[in-house]
Amino acid sequence: MGHYIEVDQNVNVYVEDVGEGTPILFLHGWPVSHKMFEYQQIELPKHGYRFLGMDLRGYGKSDAPWNGYDYDTMAADVDKVVRELDLQDVVLVGFSMGGPIAIRYLANFKENRVQKLVLLGAAAPLFTQRDEYPHGLEQSGVDDIIANLKSDRPGMLKDFGGMFFHQDMPDAFSDWFLNLGLTASPHATIHSAVALRDEDGRVDLASVHVPTLILHGKHDEICPFEFTSFMEEGIPEATVVPFENSGHGLVFEEKEKVNHEILQFLKR
Template sequence: MPFITNKTTQEHVDIHYKDYGNGQPVILIHGWPLSHQAWEGQISAIVAAGYRCIAYDRRGFGISSAPWDSFDYSTLASDLNTLITDLKLEKAVLVGFSMGGGEVIRYLTDFGTDKIDKIALIASIIPLVKKKEDNPEGVPEDGLNAIMDALQTDRVGFLKDFHKNFYNFDDNKGDRISTAQLDYDFTIASFASPRATLQTARAWANTDFRSELKNVTVPALIVHGDSDNIVPIETSGNQAAKGIKNNTYKVLKNAPHGLNVTHRKELNTILLDFLKQ
């Protein structure tokens, strides 16, 4: 199993990754609280289209190292930078799903665009999740606090219900998602580090990326579902599209947060068209 080791942080952290295909590198950064396995529906399509596809497990998730601390976005971006540096990648495309969009933007802020050709933000938290006076459509703080409390009192119980909302399962009566997929996601999420699950939740809930949108100077794709119950489109996709100059914005009708599964074909078509441009 391939790993890269980030030795720049206080603790040396081993990051597990999968590396398939040849051609221009496309790096997939998964959402919370899953692993690189969440990209199953995209990896094969990207490789078949002639690209090199690299998907990795965020620290604390999958089979990457699980340190006790250091889950802020600059540290997470340093893991990504180590991957890019160690694999000697050039003209890479960064694709961030949900909280993975934060690594994308923070990477551009901390390390620039010399090795980056394009970015894609899929159902991303960018630029801000939390409701504030100047972000009235965000998630109320008491709702975010309830998530943090649940992760500390009944983490697996919370995760069991979380994924139903992830896919709007009750609304679509399972037409686009199977109960087996819910079970699969729950297994991945429940085996993640409890500490990492909590600390990364605090990172995506509290980090404001609005001032960093100016650092996106490469072409950007933004894809969001208009029925996203986890990351409301008004506080994410709509704002990201306004704040990033050179972007292509695609809104998927009736798509939930987990649109990479429920709207796999639509997303793959959009993503591959963007890669070919």
């Protein structure tokens, strides 16, 4: 089952909806779609959970307006989805860019319906380096990504995919993963890269008042594992689980462990 939810005037986002039970709402990373969570989609409903995969605006099957790729707007889109589908006691899962968007949602919408939070390789609290935050890419590095997106988006995304994984991935898988990124709107891909470069979510962490599971690859070259120390310190009820054999793509590289950790967290 799929839903199209109007989140703004003439802007609809797509939500995949599979199974019944406690709703688990997944927010994907840059620049893919809900399809990156297929190994969770085929597993969670077997255990009595409802999988919901939201395509953020500009990605997958969702509309791609020119504006609205900042975290505040994306968080407001999440709120529209939760309320339109009347989701209760939601478990919110954010991967990479979806992580800080999930956190911003909890910060901006105090009357949310979230009972637990899962952060997967999250680009939080900051994706790029700042004073007193020496981790992640330099802001100029994201400028280079944006320039390459404007000149050769397929080549840039192929190179990005090469950084994504610690393990060697099969060619067929790499082709599939590249295609996920190529289905995104080109302007959404660029504008979201600007958000990743410029957004600062450090003040948002203290607004997370639900149990939080942080799963992160030890070999992550996109969102370094050092990010987890800031998330763990800033989120009151946070637990970090390192993935020793993964880079940024832990949901693929150690998918069985990801699913096991999420299911154990759901049962607590």
